[in-house]
Amino acid sequence: MVEKRLLLIDGNSVAFKAFYALYTALGTFTNSEGLHTTAIYGFNTMLETMLKTVKPTHALVAFDAGKTTFRTKMYDDYKGGRPKTAPELSEQFPYVKELLEHRGIQTYELPNFEADDIIGTLAKQAGEQGFTTTIVTGDRDLTQLADDHTTVAISKKGVSDVEHYTPAYVQETMGVTPAQIIDIKGLQGDNSDNYPGVTGVGPKRAVDLISKYGSVEGVYDHIDEITAKKLKEHLIADHEQALLSKTLATIKRDAPVTKQVADLVYEGDNHDELVDFYRRMNFKKFLAQMGDGGEPLTDTAELKPITFTTLTADNCDQLPDFSAGCDFYLEMDGDNYHLADFVGFVIGTDQHWWVSRDVSLLAQAPLKGLLESADVAKQVFDAKRTYVGLNRLGVTLAGVDGDLLLCSYLLNTYDNSNDLGQVAHEHGDEQVALDEDVYGKGAKRAIPTDDQVLFSHLARKAQAIADLRPKLLTELKENDQDQLYRDIELPMSFVLARMEVAGITVDASELEAMGSKFTEQLAEIEQTIYNEAGEEFNIGSPKQLGHILFEKMGLPVIKKTKTGYSTAVGVLEKLASDAPIAENILRYRKIAKIQSTYVEGLLKVIHPKDQKVHTRYLQTLTQTGRLSSVDPNLQNIPVRTEEGRAIRKAFIPRHDGWQIFSSDYSQIELRVLAHMSHDANMQEAFREGEDIHAATARRIFKMGPDEEVTPNIRRQAKAVNFGIVYGISDFGLSQNIGISRKQAKAFIDTYFQEYPGVKDYMDRMVQQAHEMGYVETIAHRRRYLPDINSRNFNQRSFAERTAMNTPIQGSAADIIKIAMIQMEDAIKDLQATMLLQVHDELIFEAPAEEIETLSKLVPSVMDSAIKLEIPLKVESHYGPTWYDAK
């Protein structure tokens, strides 16, 4: 018999969750008629995921019929005190239902009952009829329905991010069986549904009581066994309330549902209706997925035609001189612009576009002159990419006046796609297609051979750059971000471009030598581990490893992950004392990591022509304003352990006799905090040149002036300082330094007493985030925190910590960026070259005779990059390799 799979969805709950999840992630969005579409979009995203994973044969979406239900009759205040559903959400429900109709899924609601009860009733029927059922909801209470043939999928953060609750998983995460969920609710009540439970009983006590006595009734049968006096009193006093709450929490399995499971056959999409619906909703992404036979649907039909002139060697001389500026876009096929094939380019202004596939034209007159002229103002998208691309053609780009990507990122760090079309859409310009729609994606990706298609796309890109520029510039001014843009980010992109082009030399033979040594060591440890385990297995597989350690060898389980046993460092370290295998696995992991990521990884990206690696710095990615580094990532080369650090021996200067020189800011984030918080005590410590962690130790441990700060005490104080910068929680701190949560809380309280300005700063940042929706760095870099007003404790707490941390981390990023821009100028007469940035340090290569000069120059540029209320401190090191620059 064919397997029958039923998908049951709690419509209200999922729409609600989708609305807020996307609202916080992407902001609100609407179709062309002003209808909000966030929930509809999110709902459909969830549907796509569930249809794909569950592959239902039957499906139904249940909705709540109204406010009054049999529960409100039992208890007036049921779900009382809830804020009214936002109109932006409620207006979407009719469309969610319409969407479901087009998708071939039935909907159902039943007066006096909630969606839960419909689902409970149908799931029961389905179980009896041999269905496998998946329930989708945002409400954990429904986990009470989990059984052998029913899984409850709870959407977590995103809409498609779900957690699947089987009975075993319910037991594991909640500590009780699905059937006991209602007993838990009976004792603890439910805040969001507004019913009380028993006074003084929270989740913890509820789980304890129910796992001991089985049910609410069981608890009262054994009420005399309860020794805690207060608890017993409360239980007795709230007896009726507990029984009522349990009833309220119980989902009906026998509601008078008029549908039969067998009637819920999933019909599948009505293609034409759905396409029409997506059009009306402006769902580009879903439209693109609808293309027949998997062909991407280019919605060029919706784009207005655009005119252009094809450039050739013969008509280049007819180009205008662009003395009033122009827009330029260079297309390459792939992310890595150091290597990607050139596709073509567009240049022009005022709706006159010249296009070509022949990039060699760029290296000849008159285009080369135009591009290299500082007097011809050019508007581009991704200046750094453009600079590096042109550099490969022998053209040195100058005179860039605007970068649409940078503008977009600075206005909102989320609007940072490398696809010009995507960015344009985010700013309301729909007149350019997404690259994916024109070029395809994955294996199907191909540059169109049809000139009309390719050139129109390129011309539209240039048009979008031209059209969006004034709008984005105005917005930057309104945000007081024009200086950040003009004086920091735009110049920064060229500094970075030149660092990327310069690259850093890597000694492949050094890496290879290390590699063979590691290979030997790995083979040896591997054998030892197999002997200890009594069999061979894949050490790199956490799943197999978990099986060996915790099932075969019976070691104690310290921590679990979603999918099984955790085998993370912390866990293995705890096991190491009584199981030598743990120690060996740690050693194996460490070496395997160095081997695969750094030895093999780096060897793969050494450019055979120049023996260098050329990273790409992503300037518009992080939410704080830091850079990131990819292909390869040169910002996470090992340093903390000797074995790893040895990798740095392979990073060498490009000439014999040259040196690697490195300068780093000392405690820049804490100094930034001292500055921004104006805290007198912290500022004093920095002004006096004290060891800040030791100074903090003296304060939080109330030490006398003669008492010695031991390394251990200093270590704890250091952890507290870190915690403060990250937006502290007592739990986080307690985990980090292995103390009790209570103790951690005491440390934090004392810290804030000793550094009251810091406390004020933290409160101020959280408050600003609440009021304005964003926080700012010293240079007015902005980060929006939509979750700051979330009703979800986790999301809100995370946003609050971010509000505290981002101005600190981001201002430190501002400072080093300013320093880097000034640095280029400061060293322009030297042979020394700036090669790398690792968040708070800069790495150079230079002839030995310039080291003395650099030792003065570099720190002076770095510490004077910005004037703070306290001094900045810079430390420098150098040596024949990066390893020696310590």
Place this chain on the structure above:
DNA sequence: CGACTCACG
């Protein structure tokens, strides 16, 4: 493609 683990500041 997500989860896990681990490298960095």
Place this chain on the structure above:
DNA sequence: ACGTACGTGAGTCGT
């Protein structure tokens, strides 16, 4: 009471 430090990228496994 909620589950917890902030910001990243890459390799590997297994669905």
